[in-house]
Amino acid sequence: MDSSFLANGQFLHLSRFQPETFANQASLTLPNHTTIDILAPGIVEVTPASQAGKFIVLSCGVHGNETAPIEICSDMLDAIVEGTIIVQHKILMIFGNLPAMNAGERFIEENMNRLFSGAHQNGSSPERQRAKLLEDTVAQFFAKAVGGEERLHYDLHTAIRDSKNDKFVVMPYLGDGRLPSAKQFGFLAACGVDTFLLSSAPTTTFSYFSSAQFKARGFTVELGKVRPFGENDMRSFAAARASLTALVSETDYAPAATMSELLVYKVNQVINRQHKDFALHFSDDAPNFTDFKQGTLLASEPGAEYVAQQDGEAIVFPNAKVALGQRALLTVVPTTLETLDV
Ligand SMILES: [Zn+2]
Incomplete structure (x- = not known):
């Protein structure tokens, strides 16, 4: 497979409108020796030429009409393919609900972000089948982090309604005695997030799945308000875009947060x-x-x-x-x- 299937938004476009293009797994090595494995429509794994430092899952479009994160991830993939972003970490990039994107809807039959941690089992809706595939893919990805590498999952969303706090993060319940991470507050604050919501119980969201199953630092990141494709004010996402780029391309991007400036809710x-x-x-x-x-x-x-x-x-x-x-x-x-x- 050559890079024309991936560059200029083609991976997302073909995944949405001609998913059969990616029915078989394929691999591409870029001139800078980064490897891109196409695992399924809407799912790619990027492996750096250097020793992978962290294992990072970036997911978007788990709700199909939440377009800004989808555009950010697609642009980031383009930059990786073009060589303008050189990743230093292993990245699993997931475009979640492809049919719902095409329909301009949150979902086709049911809310995919209530179907993780096995909740997909009783039924066969498109969302259930996709949630199962995403779980299996994430499990295989984190299983490769055999050296105790840092595991991260940012599940990127936009909210249905306005928010007094435009960008906020839902932090999965940590039932295993782990404490929230200062470094992660720093990274998320650099993305423009000032509000953090600590969950009080296990749930069936994608980020909780990664956190509970694989001890990843997982987050549901709400970056603004839902708008149709092409109608996002990308200025309001500039900090998130720059910070995500720094996260994947710097060895250890670690901005610090001033905790007293952040709003934390339970x-x-x-x-x-x-x-x-x-x-x-x-x-x-x-x-x-x-x-x-x-x-x-x-x-x-x-x-x-x-x-x-x-x-x-x-x-x-x-x-x-x-x-x-x-x-x-x-x-x-x-x-x-x-x-x-x-
Ligand atoms: Zn959402």
Whole structure:
């Protein structure tokens, strides 16, 4: 396979519109001796000419209409193929939900970012099949990190609604005694993120899967608001783009963060929709991280009322239209981190 299948956005384009092009795995070695293995439509593994330092998963488009991260990753792949970015680490780049991208939708049948850690098993929707493939691919990738190399996974998204804090990160629950990483706060802050949400329990997201299964530092990174392809204001993504480029091309890109300048929240309530008559009691366009006074009614359904339990309790990811049993609202409260890992 020659580089014309990869450069100038062709890998993403062909993966979306002629996925059969990549039905068989193929490999390409660039003039600078970087190797690119095409593993499946929308999935490439990049191996540096030098000894790989870190193992980094960059995923985007797990929700098909979250276009800015897809454009950032596609541009980064182009630059790698052209040789203007020379990677120093092993990279697994994943374009998640290709049919949903083509449809301009978040998903075709169901939300793929609720189907990891085996949750894909009961059914055969396109998202379930893809989630299984992504899990297997990530497992094989991290299995190659036999020398104790650092394992990282940044799952890049944009949010459905505005956010008071434009860029924020959901940090998977660390159930294994690990502490959050100071170095990762530094990297994410350099991407323009100032708000961090610490999860309180295991979930079925892609980043939690990598964190729990492979001890990766995994993050769901929300970089801004959903817009159609070509309509993103790339200026607002410049810091993320530059930092991701530095991450893959520098031996050890390690900007420091001033923790006191960052907003850190922890989950207070997880409110699942149990009834078809579920209602949210704040404005439809209330931004993520809007906060309320104690006692404010936030949501209700027959038999239940959900109120802010303390002053400053803020809403994240409200969606009254989720399937029954699924999360319709998270509430979060400010917290501080006493100790961090390196
Ligand atoms: Zn998303």
